[in-house]
Amino acid sequence: MSSSSSSRDKVRASHILIKHEGSRRKASWKDPEGRVISNTTRESAVSQLKALRDDIVSGKAKFEDVAARYSDCSSAKRGGDLGSFGRGQMQKPFEEATFALKTGEISDIIDTDSGVHIILRTG
Numbered sequence: 001m002s003s004s005s006s007s008r009d010k011v012r013a014s015h016i017l018i019k020h021e022g023s024r025r026k027a028s029w030k031d032p033e034g035r036v037i038s039n040t041t042r043e044s045a046v047s048q049l050k051a052l053r054d055d056i057v058s059g060k061a062k063f064e065d066v067a068a069r070y071s072d073c074s075s076a077k078r079g080g081d082l083g084s085f086g087r088g089q090m091q092k093p094f095e096e097a098t099f100a101l102k103t104g105e106i107s108d109i110i111d112t113d114s115g116v117h118i119i120l121r122t123g
Contacts, residue, residue, distance in 0.1 A: 009087070012123030013098045014080035016052060016066060017073040019115035020045040028072035037072070045116050046109055053118050057106065063120050072115060084123065094119065 019028055019037040026034035052070060055061040064079025075082050087095060091112040101107055101121035110117045 010084045011086075011098050011121060012084045013082050013101075014063060014067060014078075014120045014122055015073065015075065015082060015094075015117045016049065016063070016071040016080055017115050017117050018045040018049050018070070019072040023115040024113040029074050029076065030072065042111075042116065049109055049116050049118055053106065053109075056118075063106070080120070081122070 018040075019026065019031075020040040020042045021038055022042055023037060026037045028034075028037065031037050048070075052061070052066050056063050056066055064081075067080030068076050070076075071080055073080070085095075087099070089095070090098070091114070093110055094112050094117065097107045097110045098119050098121055101119065103121050103123055105121055107117075107119040107121075110119060
């Protein structure tokens, strides 16, 4: 019994983060001065992310390629891969969204203090 429950204690996921003016840290590896981020509204971050999500879901683009180019998280260098994590390690909305996905599923837009994300559960 314990082996099946242990697989539910941890998930593996990749994500794409778009930061905006409401983000806690308004800088990223691709915008170290935060010039773009400080001038990005949440609405425009969401619409950008929705367009990227549509490309991924329709098969026009690969998640890891989009993450590598567009994500404001340093995980972009790994195609958005965050590795495995358990409960209590990520911001709550992010954690809840990831645990609710099936492996291979992509979330809708998720808001956290960091910005807006889409999450791909990979394990």
